[in-house]
Amino acid sequence: MSWLDLPAGTGFGLGNLPYGVFSTPGTAPRTGVAVGDSVLDLAAATGDPVHATGSLNGFMAQGPEAWAALRRQLQEWFTDEAHRGTVEPHLLPHRDVSLHLPVEVADYVDFYSSQHHAENLGRMFRPDSPPLTPNWKHLPIGYHGRSGTVQVSGTPVVRPCGQRKAPGDDAPTFGPSLRLDIEAEVGFLVGVGSELGSAVPLAHFPQHVFGVCLVNDWSARDLQSWEYVPLGPFLGKSFLTSLSPWVVPLAALEAARVSPPARDPQPLPYLRDDEHPWGLDIELQVRLNGEALSWPPFREMYWTPAQQLAHMTVNGANLRTGDLFASGTVSGPGKHQRGSFIEMSWGGTEPIGLEDGTSRTFLDDGDVITITASAPGPDGTRIAFGEVTGRIEPAR
Amino acid sequence: MSWLDLPAGTGFGLGNLPYGVFSTPGTAPRTGVAVGDSVLDLAAATGDPVHATGSLNGFMAQGPEAWAALRRQLQEWFTDEAHRGTVEPHLLPHRDVSLHLPVEVADYVDFYSSQHHAENLGRMFRPDSPPLTPNWKHLPIGYHGRSGTVQVSGTPVVRPCGQRKAPGDDAPTFGPSLRLDIEAEVGFLVGVGSELGSAVPLAHFPQHVFGVCLVNDWSARDLQSWEYVPLGPFLGKSFLTSLSPWVVPLAALEAARVSPPARDPQPLPYLRDDEHPWGLDIELQVRLNGEALSWPPFREMYWTPAQQLAHMTVNGANLRTGDLFASGTVSGPGKHQRGSFIEMSWGGTEPIGLEDGTSRTFLDDGDVITITASAPGPDGTRIAFGEVTGRIEPAR
Numbered sequence: 001m002s003w004l005d006l007p008a009g010t011g012f013g014l015g016n017l018p019y020g021v022f023s024t025p026g027t028a029p030r031t032g033v034a035v036g037d038s039v040l041d042l043a044a045a046t047g048d049p050v051h052a053t054g055s056l057n058g059f060m061a062q063g064p065e066a067w068a069a070l071r072r073q074l075q076e077w078f079t080d081e082a083h084r085g086t087v088e089p090h091l092l093p094h095r096d097v098s099l100h101l102p103v104e105v106a107d108y109v110d111f112y113s114s115q116h117h118a119e120n121l122g123r124m125f126r127p128d129s130p131p132l133t134p135n136w137k138h139l140p141i142g143y144h145g146r147s148g149t150v151q152v153s154g155t156p157v158v159r160p161c162g163q164r165k166a167p168g169d170d171a172p173t174f175g176p177s178l179r180l181d182i183e184a185e186v187g188f189l190v191g192v193g194s195e196l197g198s199a200v201p202l203a204h205f206p207q208h209v210f211g212v213c214l215v216n217d218w219s220a221r222d223l224q225s226w227e228y229v230p231l232g233p234f235l236g237k238s239f240l241t242s243l244s245p246w247v248v249p250l251a252a253l254e255a256a257r258v259s260p261p262a263r264d265p266q267p268l269p270y271l272r273d274d275e276h277p278w279g280l281d282i283e284l285q286v287r288l289n290g291e292a293l294s295w296p297p298f299r300e301m302y303w304t305p306a307q308q309l310a311h312m313t314v315n316g317a318n319l320r321t322g323d324l325f326a327s328g329t330v331s332g333p334g335k336h337q338r339g340s341f342i343e344m345s346w347g348g349t350e351p352i353g354l355e356d357g358t359s360r361t362f363l364d365d366g367d368v369i370t371i372t373a374s375a376p377g378p379d380g381t382r383i384a385f386g387e388v389t390g391r392i393e394p395a396r
Numbered sequence: 397m398s399w400l401d402l403p404a405g406t407g408f409g410l411g412n413l414p415y416g417v418f419s420t421p422g423t424a425p426r427t428g429v430a431v432g433d434s435v436l437d438l439a440a441a442t443g444d445p446v447h448a449t450g451s452l453n454g455f456m457a458q459g460p461e462a463w464a465a466l467r468r469q470l471q472e473w474f475t476d477e478a479h480r481g482t483v484e485p486h487l488l489p490h491r492d493v494s495l496h497l498p499v500e501v502a503d504y505v506d507f508y509s510s511q512h513h514a515e516n517l518g519r520m521f522r523p524d525s526p527p528l529t530p531n532w533k534h535l536p537i538g539y540h541g542r543s544g545t546v547q548v549s550g551t552p553v554v555r556p557c558g559q560r561k562a563p564g565d566d567a568p569t570f571g572p573s574l575r576l577d578i579e580a581e582v583g584f585l586v587g588v589g590s591e592l593g594s595a596v597p598l599a600h601f602p603q604h605v606f607g608v609c610l611v612n613d614w615s616a617r618d619l620q621s622w623e624y625v626p627l628g629p630f631l632g633k634s635f636l637t638s639l640s641p642w643v644v645p646l647a648a649l650e651a652a653r654v655s656p657p658a659r660d661p662q663p664l665p666y667l668r669d670d671e672h673p674w675g676l677d678i679e680l681q682v683r684l685n686g687e688a689l690s691w692p693p694f695r696e697m698y699w700t701p702a703q704q705l706a707h708m709t710v711n712g713a714n715l716r717t718g719d720l721f722a723s724g725t726v727s728g729p730g731k732h733q734r735g736s737f738i739e740m741s742w743g744g745t746e747p748i749g750l751e752d753g754t755s756r757t758f759l760d761d762g763d764v765i766t767i768t769a770s771a772p773g774p775d776g777t778r779i780a781f782g783e784v785t786g787r788i789e790p791a792r
Contacts, residue, residue, distance in 0.1 A: 106543070106544055107542050107543055107544045112627060122626075125626070126626075133625050133626055134561075135559075135561075135568070135622055135623060135625070138559060138561075138567070138568050139559055139568075139623060141623065141626075141627055141630075142627065142630055143539065143540070143627040143628050143629075143630055144539070144540040144541055144542055144630070144634070145540055146503050146540055146713055147502070147503055147543070148502055148503045148713070148714060148715075148716045148719070149592065149713050149714065151592070155592075156593075158592075158593035158712050160711035160712050161595070161710060161711060161712070162710055162711045163531075163534060163535055163664065165530075165531075165534075171534070171661065172531070172534050172535075172664065173664075174664045174665070174666065196545065196547070196551075196554075196636075197552075197554035197792060198792060199557070199792075220711070223711065226531055227531060227535060227537070228626070228627075228628075229529050229531070229626075230518075230521070230522075230529055230537075230624070230625075230628070231508060231537055231538065231539040231624075231628040231629065232539050232624075232626070232627040232628020232629070233539075233627065233628070234537075234538055234539055234540070235707070235708075235710065235711040235713070236711075238540070238708075238711060238713045239593075239711040239712045239713050240592075240712075265567065268559065268568065268569075268570045269570070270570065311631070312631075312634075314557060314558055314631065315556035315557060315558045315616070315619065315631040315632075315634060315635040316554050316556050316557070316635045316636075316792070317542055317544070317545050317631070317634045317635050318544060318545065319544075320544045323544070393593075396593060396594060396712070
């Protein structure tokens with residue numbers, strides 16, 4: 001259907017067309033679209049200065065009609081042979097480009113919307129209480145993270161230092177984290193902002209959210225467990241959050257929409273989503289040094305991103321272009337569906353055996369974590385999300 | 397000493413010279429300096445485009461030498477009659493200008509560093525546990541807030557809606573907050589950023605922090621108490637945070653530096669501040685509809701802003717120009733030194749009697765809260781911080 005020579009089974013077909021920011025040696029970062037093994041230089045191909053700014057924010061702010069119009073145009077360009085002569089000169093091999101953080105992140109909110117993850121953590125952190133706190137099934141719990149440390153995939157992960165205290169110790173000690181972990185998550189990027197003082201209804205989700213990426217919310221569990229009562233995670237999370245460079249448009253995920261799990265009890269009216277289900281059948285994969293360890297299923301998430309958006313603004317908080325909100329760790333019911341090492345190794349008590357004969361509870365220096373994902377696309381194709389990766393460097 | 401006709405006892409004398417962003421009808425926002433009852437148009441007076449951007453960020457990023465050089469120049473301009481002819485045309489009456497948010501806020505961190513406040517809240521929220529959590533005296537507890545809802549003083553406070561659950565209820569209900577509160581705080585603005593992966597030592601505080609302002613971190617206590625376990629405050633805080641428009645340079649507060657309270661136990665080495673004490677003798681005042689209710693003393697804060705800065709970056713989190721970190725509610729030991737209504741009314745159980753014969757536990761629609769502050773300046777003068785004010789509007 002396309003004059004492009006698309007690799008068989010590519011996750012970057014015409015049903016995907018994710019946006020990112022790239023550069024080549026000696027050129028300025030600009031917007032690109034991934035297609036097959038190529039990247040289309042959108043700044044050059046369109047001549048539109050909004051794609052030459054070095055971030056997607058300007059385009060994201062234009063709203064759903066502009067997003068749909070460009071998507072239609074791209075699909076026409078790649079389908080109709082008549083455009084080949086003008087488009088092809090602006091295609092670059094993917095392997096020749098450097099990818100940058102695709103957006104200027106405004107606020108970063110991290111949710112906690114996998115019931116399996118929350119129950120696993122609850123059992124470990126609060127063994128004497130029910131695994132879910134009483135509020136968990138009434139609202140999507142979330143908190144603000146540090147947007148200044150959201151970085152693009154590939155950014156080195158310097159092992160953080162900080163305070164931790166073992167249960168038997170009298171006082172905390174200081175040093176490099178001994179329980180460095182990942183959180184495999186899916187992130188949603190806000191394109192169109194909203195007005196301070198007004199809630200955004202759940203049904204308006206596709207009017208505000210531009211696209212979807214992968215997030216690794218690196219976590220130092222020892223720092224986190226000592227600091228997090230009563231005001232929540234802070235330094236245990238704020239040293240780095242990695243983002244995949246390709247932003248999959250919401251429009252690419254129509255075939256991936258599924259009904260979310262049944263909710264019991266029924267949530268309050270502003271969170272009811274019977275008419276606007278935004279479960280998404282995204283399958284994640286977590287690899288350690290190349291070895292696949294886990295396949296977290298996003299379709300199992302108890303709260304959807306549309307519910308998260310409605311909740312986040314129900315108090316009148318406004319949205320801004322570039323706001324990022326992430327799902328929270330994606331974990332399914334199975335042992336090989338967990339999105340963090342603290343769950344996979346059950347708090348460090350059950351080491352994970354690896355193919356090379358070693359084992360892990362948490363991450364070692366030199367370890368490389370790569371998270372990928374795919375989802376159903378149109379006509380039986382698959383949508384790929386690219387990857388978010390990072391290598392652990394020793395503490396400084 | 398000045399050719400300016402400064403009002404007797406002004407808090408905006410030559411020892412202060414705070415920066416802000418102002419406009420007059422039909423003109424673009426630009427940087428100004430408050431002096432006496434006037435504002436100096438810095439963009440016009442200096443001709444430097446960095447002061448014409450509509451935020452202080454560009455100037456803040458230039459660093460301590462540039463800050464000191466401009467301060468010396470301003471003091472010379474206002475002292476030496478020879479400059480009168482060139483400077484005076486750029487002075488505008490303060491009452492004729494509109495003031496804007498002085499900075500583009502990057503990340504916003506809110507600490508919790510008043511021992512009196514933390515103990516009061518602990519007694520109310522967790523009556524069955526010791527008032528301070530075990531970590532409190534080992535690290536300055538903090539969390540990230542929503543930078544997109546940091547607004548300038550005077551922004552209307554729309555009463556937020558959300559979920560709350562009374563202890564006896566089976567399920568949460570939805571509606572306007574019934575326990576709308578303030579938090580009187582002092583905020584610190586980062587001028588010079590730092591490198592990802594490297595900690596900023598406590599001693600480097602004046603190399604990074606540009607200035608100081610007042611913060612009202614509006615809080616919906618009923619939303620907060622239902623949502624905050626286990627990941628901390630979210631919607632109970634994220635609807636609005638108000639900032640005073642004048643940023644007092646750190647250099648103006650030399651005479652206000654005091655030793656902080658003695659710490660027991662001794663904190664870990666990266667938090668030791670014997671050689672760099674940054675206690676500040678700032679006296680806040682909280683007024684409700686013009687009536688002064690409370691005088692929170694900032695000098696009582698257990699953790700100083702220099703310790704907060706060191707802690708916030710000890711895990712390698714970088715700083716960015718425009719980062720705002722606030723002290724947490726300033727409360728002293730006395731009943732009339734509390735910086736929130738939940739403390740003043742002891743969780744709503746002891747209504748506060750007002751001069752007009754009414755009383756309050758939390759805020760009513762139409763109420764106006766104004767927080768002001770002053771500190772010792774050079775030669776027996778006082779440094780004023782201007783004010784942060786807001787009027788409660790009914791829920792939408």
